[in-house]
Amino acid sequence: MAESHDEFLSSDLTENLKIIDEKMKLTADLKRRKLMFHDKTLFILYLDTITDKESIELHIINPINKQESDSIEKTLGAIQFSIMTTFKDISTSLAEGNSILLTENSNIAYSITTSADENRSVEESVNEKVTMGAHDSFVESAATNISLLRKRLRTPDFKVEYHTYGPETNVQVAICYLDSKVNPNVLQSIKSRLDKIKDNDLLNSRQIQETLEDFPYSPFPQSLRTERPDRAVFNLLNGNTVIFLNHEPSALVTPISFYSFLRSPEDYNSRWFVNFFYYCLRLLAFILSVTLPAFYIAVNAYHSSILPVSTFYTLKLSVLNVPFHPFVEAIMMQIVLELLKEASVRLPSAVAQTIGTVGAIVIGSAIVQTNFISNTMVVVIAITAVSSFIIPNGEMSTSMRLMSFPLIFLAAMFGFIGIAFGLMVYTTHLVKLTSAGKAYVEAPNIIQSFFSRKNGKGQDANALE
Amino acid sequence: MLSNKNLFFLIIQAQVGIGILGLPYILYNDVQQDGWMSLLVAGVLAQGILIILVALSRTSPKETFYELNHRLLGTFLGKIVNILYILYFISFSLLLMILVSDVINTWILHRTPKWAIILLLLIATTYIAKEQILTISRTFLFFSILFIGLIILLFMVYPQDNHFGRMLPMGSKDFTEIVKASPDAFVSLIGFEIILFIMPFIKNPKKSLLVLTFANLFTVLLYVFLFITCVITFSGAQFSLIQEPLLYLFRGLSFHFVERIDIIFLSFWIVPISTTLVVQLYNASLGVQNLFAIQRNKCVYLLAGILLGLCLLPVSYSIKESLSSFMIYLNIIFVFIFPALLLIIAKVRGIKA
Known part of the structure; x- marks a missing residue:
């Protein structure tokens, strides 16, 4: 049963530490700190390149040193943590920027969220400038981007789904939509298409675009890549889906019509x-x-x-x-x-x-x-x-x-x-061409679309963005 | 599924094509200024045939014409009839392509070899014909902008030197003569037979006859308008000489910034001409698909290859005249007489069953 021995934590602390070191390939940025808690030895492991050291100090080391409570769970009460039992989970968790707390004579470990998000602040969009209207643009973090959307869409109808793709890159992909407005068939097809990239290493949004498009060899883009939250929100309200790739400062909007590429968010102002x-x-x-x-x-x-x-x-x-x-x-x-x-x-x-x-x-x-x-x-x-x-x-x-x-x-x-x-x-x-099953170019229905805009319906026959 | 709008544009694009260039000349030579009556007679004839075709395809709305043939005539006879239909569509396309390359050679590209023009034409039409019928009809809708251009240009002829008196005397010819000239006009109305093959794809089969009637009416009225415009513009002596009166009509137009409207018009009128070819290719490819059970887009490639091969034969151009007079009868046999017979068979069998 060597495999199960490798797989699960044992009660032997030094053995556990050794296996984790091996799992992390003895990387130089894996740090460990030894602490004492009610006469028990504790070890904190973290990758110091991607963790927030202040947070470790404040939320883990300080409470443990003070020894306010008997159990570790209660001591860590103020911060988000989860319990892990396998080495695989632990190494993945470490790679994501969490800290691992190991205790003496115990076969469980605590994984504590301490990842440091090195984020660019929200700035003005470089590629889609407008003279009138909001000036914020997306940054390289899906969470921040979604918060920019939520600021504009204060409704429980706005739904976010996270999926993780790529065996090596483990990139988070967020699918956002308005539950009551989105076409369930379209949503289903988007999800099943995204599942196709499970085995490939996902790095940039072009890969997502390729799997989402019905005609990837066409010279015309069939999904809109935008940096502007107001544009994304507008599309959400029209029943389209917005997809974020963590670490990419743009949103992919699908399905989209050809006419949307001829519009700027400024038009609506x-x-x-x-x-x-x-x-x-x-x-x-x-x-x-x-x-x-x-x-x-x-x-x-x-x-x-x-x-x-x-x-x-x-x-x-x-x-x-x-x-x-x-x-x-x-x-x-x-x-x-x-x-x-x-x-x-x-x-x-x-x-x-x-x-x-x-x-x-x-x-x-x-x-x-x-x-x-x-x-x-x-x-x-x-x-x-x-x-x-x-x-x-x-x-x-x-x-x-x-x-x-x-x-x-x-x-x-x-x-x-x-x-x-x-x-x-x-x-x-x-x-x-079709974009997620919807026609890319319909017969132009310009007059109708402008009338519906004046009525403030926000939706028009062509989904003209 | 085809909506009424899609069906309408599909039919008018199938009907209007190269015929529009020479039609007034042919009619004028037959019955002079009364040609518009022949057009109306042909329109009524076409309407009657439309009713027969719709009635025939309604006997089994889920089947195309080729499948219907199999069922009504038995496998062997059905196959033979289907092959004859495919040959009819191929010869129609062949004639069309020869006429197109001739017109382009005389009017625009004088030294471009015919095979190059035909190759270009076939590539473009194959690209369209291999798509679904819905995509085809939606493209035709976009191409129909050219009809607006045609109508505007025709109206621009009116401020020029026109004589409405050239329409007179009205009805100077015998009615029999007028009827005799109508098959010539009927050739230009051909194209609506596509209804036999697309009935299973129509969203609202009950309204199809009405839509087809409107499409037919549009085409006939367009031709009548064109004919009248030509008659009042050209004198009798001119008219009996110029083979493409429509182009001469536009040649007379002149603006401050652009001249020779005829060249611009003809270049872009290639698009409605190609749509007729697309429809013929579509019809034929459905037949080939029925015959050999292969994918339809492959059938289209196959047919395009055959057509290109036929056009490369030097004999093709010498048979132009005979083929085009022969085609008048073929049209009536394949579009009118045979479907009518089949309808009778279907009705008789239907009563028996």
Whole structure:
């Protein structure tokens, strides 16, 4: 029965300590402290890298030294603890940041919550800025994030479920929803999908996103990643589910509709016509960022006859001295743009301003003066880029910009016909997509959704966020 | 399950397609300014057929047409009929693709090889046709925005040099002549036969006939509007020469910032044309699925491969004329006569049982 001997605590204190040491692989940050309690020897074990030493001092060592009560349970009364009997539980508990209290001649151990949460304080959102509305954003702790939601949703209907995934990482995943509003079938499918990642090591929220999405190979994100509590709450009220991964400063919202990616939380703080205007602007931006370069190439290379004579001459003067096919021009310019954008993201903010100057002067005017790329092409690509930057969600914005490449190619091959076929395939793809079983794109029902907003129902036909 | 809205857009997208480009020309050459009467006659004919088709599919609403054939005609005969139907849909698609590539070659891409255009067309349509019928109908709903564009463009023709007097004299032709011209118009109304294959997927089968009637009415009215617009714009001498009057209609339009609306229109009108092909592919793929019991999306790939192969044959283009006149009769046989016979068989058997 060597196994059971290994598995359960014995009454031999030194033997127990030895086995725990072995289980923790003799790690250097495992500390132990010896104490006396009513003539019995006690040992406290903890990993000093992740425990709150003050809490150990205050809640464990002080009461034990004072010897206020006879039993250990009563002495520890003020702090949360649980009783453990197996070495496996103990080592897991130690790894989570708890302290283990071992007593002489006893085959049980106390696991006391002393983990130190090194948290960033709640700050303003970096990636989803607004001018009006709340400025708080999620941090790298699921508990803090849920507290931000609870602050806004003071109802018993708000339910949180914790699950732990990953054999090595043991990451906590919190599923939050409003019990009365969520669709039970959708919730069930979300849970069963999450269970599929049981065996993989969960580290970042992309992994959750992949398992939750019906079409993980699609270029369009089918779950919304947001840093803003107000946005998460809005979705909760619409019956969607919000998922937090501990140590990730963002919430995953699912199911979600395509239109939600075109909305910013700020919209709901604006007057209805401002709201409507910006929504339409973003729809336009979506269409422009996908089709504009392709359209320009088609006009330039195939269908310049659709231009009136005056416009035609302006265009031809601009491209007269450029030695490249407009397709090559567009691809070059798009790549330059992506390079500039990526460089400015990676550089520290003080240096990043230089990229702006380099982009504007070197790329902007010099490339035109050397006749590598025509003026009009620079304008077209710039408008495309700005349109895609308008989209409030970073993931969607990048997807949109990249979606213009296949269309550019088709336009260079077949002109407008290529664009028509490309858009046909794009539409079909978008219509085909589902997010947690719900349609991703419905026929636009803009007017209805704005009326229901005015009535303060908070819910609309399209779940337009 | 298809809602009424989905069904409506599915039907109009199946009906309206390449026919719209040449229809006024064909009708005008047959019966001059009275062509709109032929259109109405064809519309009534289509409505009658619709009633027959709906009655036939209602005899067993849970089965597609192919399964119904098996049950009513026995396995052997049913199989033969199903194969004939698949061949009909394939030849219809083939003709459609040849016509599309011809139009694109003459109007937009003069030097692009036909096979490249057809390959592009087949890739796009296969991508749609392999989806569920609900997804197909929802995409068609989005594509229907183009109809609004067409109608607006047609209205823009009116402020130009038009003569309503060209509609006169009304009814100068014999009624028999008008009826004789209606099969030409009927070809452009084809597409509603998809109802035979999608009856099991309709949410509200009882209202289907009403929805189909509205869809048919929409298509017929659109054609009549188009025909009248063409007649009042072109003189008789012009009209008998131009094969694609709709495109010439738009060619005359001119704005401050854009010209040659015909090219832009035709490029994007490829989408409604492709939807007709999608519907044909869908119908045929259901038949292949019934025949060989393989997944439907694989049937679509198979059919697309066959169609591409057929288009690559040089003979395909020389048979264009004969195929298109032949197709007028095939349509009537496969969409009207045979389902009517089958309905009679079903009714007789139903009484016996």
